[in-house]
Amino acid sequence: MAHVSELIGTDIERYLKQHERKSLLRFITCGSVDDGKSTLIGRLLYESKMLFDDQLAALEADSRKVGTRGGEIDYALLLDGLAAEREQGITIDVAYRFFSTDRRKFIVADTPGHEQYTRNMITGASTADLAIILVDARKGILQQTRRHSYLVSLIGIRNVVLAVNKMDLVGYSRERFNEISREYGEFARKIGIPAVTAIPISGVNGDNIVERSPKTSWYDGPSLMHHLETVEIDEAHLQTQPFRFPVQWVNRPNPDFRGFAGTIASGVVRVGQRIQIQPSGRESTVAKIVTADGDLDEAFAEQSVTLLLADEVDVSRGDLISTADSPAPVADQFEATLVWMSEQPMLRGRSYLLKIGTRTVTATILPLKYKLNVDTLDHVASETLALNEIGVAELEFDRAIAFDPYEQNHETGGFIVIDRITNSTVGAGMLRFALRRANNLRWQTLEVDKRARRVLNGHQSGVVWLTGLSGAGKSTIANLLEKRLHAMGKRTYLLDGDNVRHGLNKDLGFTAEDRVENIRRIAEVAKLMADAGVIVITAFISPFRAERSLARELMEKGEFIEVFIDTPLEVAEERDPKGLYKKARSGELKNFTGIDSPYEKPQNPEIHINTMTASPELAVAVIFEKLQTVGFLDVSRGAPL
Template identity: 65%
Template sequence: MAHVSDLIAEDIELYLKTHENKSLLRFITCGSVDDGKSTLIGRLLYESKMLFEDQLTQLEADSKKVGTQAGDLDFALLVDGLTAEREQGITIDVAYRFFSTDKRKFIVADTPGHEQYTRNMITGASTADVAIILIDARKGVLTQTRRHSYLVSLIGIRHVVLAINKLDMVGYSEEVFNRIDHDYRVFAKKIGLQNIAAIPMSALKGDNITELSRNTPWYSGDTLMSYLENVQVEDAAEQSGVFRMPVQWVNRPNLDFRGYSGMVVRGSVKPGDAICVLPSGRESHVARIVTQEGDLETAISGQSITLTLTDEIDISRGDVLATTDSPPGVANQFEATVVWMTDEAMLPGRPYLMKIGTKTVTANVSTVKHKVNVNTLEQVAATRLELNEIGVCNLSTDQLIAFDPYSEDRDTGGFIMIDRLTNNTVGAGMLHSALRQSRDNSQWQNIDVNKQAHAAIKGQKPFIIWFTGLSGSGKSTIAILLERKLYSLGKHTYLLDGDAIRHGLNKDLGFTDADRIENVRRTAEVAKLMVDAGQIVLVSMISPFSAEREMARELVAQGEFFEVFVDVPIQAAEERDPKGLYKKARSGELKDFTGLDSPYEAPENPEVRIDTTTQTPEQAVEHIINYLLGIGVLG
């Protein structure tokens, strides 16, 4: 007699075999708050018989708790699994669900409708083939409908279901359906969405979900399930046959094997194929395609593999392996569309981490060319991007990267931006093209008289001492005294004072956050050049933002940047007020004054911390000198 566990195992194996050859469709539901997204997905799970008995029992019990009419089920409860979602009545995260029918497998992403969580919608849409845009028949096309549709178009989803929901609330009116359908198509045409299937429905009542409803005799098109089972989606990148594989890992288990692991994101590859490595441009041929199940004759898009090559060439994580006859572009300056996804505004010049494929680089937005009004599609002048805003920008990266335009390949053309301090994702983007000045127009020259030669003739180690602190903290006083001391020790120095720089190099800059960032960036670049000339550079400026001070640190080698935080309470700085700036700021004569109406981000781990309420400037200088002697840079 067969054991129960053996029978269960047989059932599982039969189930897996039944489903393994079905095609997979990924789709997303999006729309405004309370349009019925979670209810729709719950209904699909219910109708596709994907609920276990205990889930159905729990659903019935939960439906009674929330006051659903006797016999009815609140299908949204199947998806809104977070307590916070149930309490607030809104979906606040992306919920992924799997279900299957006789014809197809599905992965659906239920994304938030609230404007505050647009960033989560982008996450869900990034891998989707189809978007279901829900519209409440009582409300029609809303701003959030347009925003989500615009994002769907940007991300490259070409198949849209216009789910005009809650028709039961308007008497199943054909006139209401046709009006909303017309209004939406007028907007969709402007953003390039063409493959639109409009379906009248009630997710709550089940109208036109799996069967055509008697309540809409005027509609004879597909049901939602029929559409999802039969829609044909084509991946342009996969169909092109052009091979792309970002390297995720250099696989070196022993001295006799070196392979390059990653997922084929585009096209196919087989042993003997000529490939190139980008951004270096080196070429080789594929020797083997290695997997855990054994070597393959061919690898196609979606497969994770390890390639070995016929030549020993330098390849690192983040490089892209590609076909030699149609390689990706290589650049370090780009035009891109950026969707900003955090409360703190995106500021030009501020350094962020940029992750594209398996490569992470430092990047900044050099220019915001314009932002887009999602209602009118008007291009609006802008200098920054706020939460949920979409803009076309020029980007610069600190190293060359391989890329394809996003319109050709999502994997090698899409990127995210990450805050360097918090590691939070703050933006997502799509690369359009390289800028003309990118890559080849500016080349580093080999210079015989280099930093080491300049330092040797001066008999010193070059470095930067960066003073930061509030206005009136005593930065400049200490910096002047320190330079005198270093001069008396025979050191070659130069002081870059914030006020002096604003009278010359940075006289075109104001005091907005963007201008402050640019002020620090220019000063840091000058300081770096002086370090290359063998100088000891003292920089004294408020430099209020941690990200820009960290950027300045990374411009020079490790051990060549020392942050001195002149730490004084704002009350003490205001009492001193040597330039009368606090008084002017309090009276309204000065706007965006650091410490009052503009933030100051204090260093968390400076090399030296000075408290001028307890130390004299002379004692501060002695403290700094002792630190520099202690680490051996003044020897």
């Protein structure tokens, strides 16, 4: 194959035409840290002659500067582009590289090996057709090897190469290679990887990378490059699946044009085809398929198009367009596999944002069924997931979505989990199936609605949510507020933290997980009572912003008033009416807010009461004035503003 820098004129044109006809293989390299992934890919790039002269010169200069190989070329430097990686000698980001041979085009993702960066590995694996699992011949199969392999299996990659690297450091031992191959093969069968191609290699010396090496005369399999060039991949599988089109954007440049733009996730769509918009279920017909290069009669998976429909139907970003004769299932409760990617643990009952395709929903993690021990593959009972842990949980969405099980369609079954407060990605997962109850339960519309109850009561309804440290004075202020409202003839109910734990929440303790569930239940009860036309007052520590945010979002706009009862910890501790701080300081009471469990102060509460300057009576006066201002106390003003 000609070197890139040697191609000129018509040679380039001929090369590009040949290049277009080649098949494309996307693959990843993964394994434990320092197994030689970057060195391997660097050598593949070098041997495929896809480097320009200036790149070669820079590589040689950098190799001399780094000096890790006595002046010889250090192929890893082609991949470790970040300064932090070169300083530490590890890969911390996903590096994508393109190269080509006479037979095939390749896109390779060099994924991090360090356990801390497992989340980056998932990113690289999400679109791969093949995975190269590297193992250091000296170290053998490690926990990170198993974790990456299990993730490869979860994501659905079925072509796996076990590259036993650094064979030069074990004297090209056939026995050592066979030992590692047997151990890995047994593990691969347990996790559902159907076939593994094991190849003994030395990335540094190039053994069995491009050509078979005489140093492993006992090995009769293919070189790594030969295997990559010839392995069968199903390039048409997306076209054979049912048509799925997540709507990314409603394109309306003028009143006469209303199209729905996005990338086809799977299947084929044709002009005149009958389609269904999901989750609404409305149907129409494809009138035009528009692209930047002109209109098409049909379009295929992975093409970016704009669809124009024959009817004026309601379609929004996040909707899924499917064929009418093979629509996607619709549900709001699922069993899913989760891979946790945050240093903050997953908490049962906490709500997160979940992005699947182009739709974002609010998802609550219901009881975790189990987490996986990646060494033994045992299912371990747990209520939470820590960084890099894998588990199976039930998810409940705030609305129904159209989906496909991940095994059938990665695009419409895979999702990421986003923290509602920080907006950072904290997890990724795969929808396995809809829970049966998701299709059996329907919200019953009642003829006597919230508006009718408010008219009968003579005032608006909603929630006054008091939050603050233990001993801040929440219960005192809540009691005084309810007495004043009751004296005016307003229908109220006070939900107090201690009272609720005597009944509804008596099964909950004070761990972070139980605190989340405690507030989730209270928020749901408060929502029902507000629907009944009652002014609900709550007095709970409610230490986490995420749960207070969930409570707010359950209510309609203007129905939720957050009141921060702000008392310094040292003052609350001096008051200590129940002696709880004293017990927490002595170690008798664990997970106590402010001592060994955090309190996240409200960032934008409607009311901020500083108890160092405001008495309980003044606090009630401030809250009462706010209720009058927003219309809680006067039904004639309509819904609260």
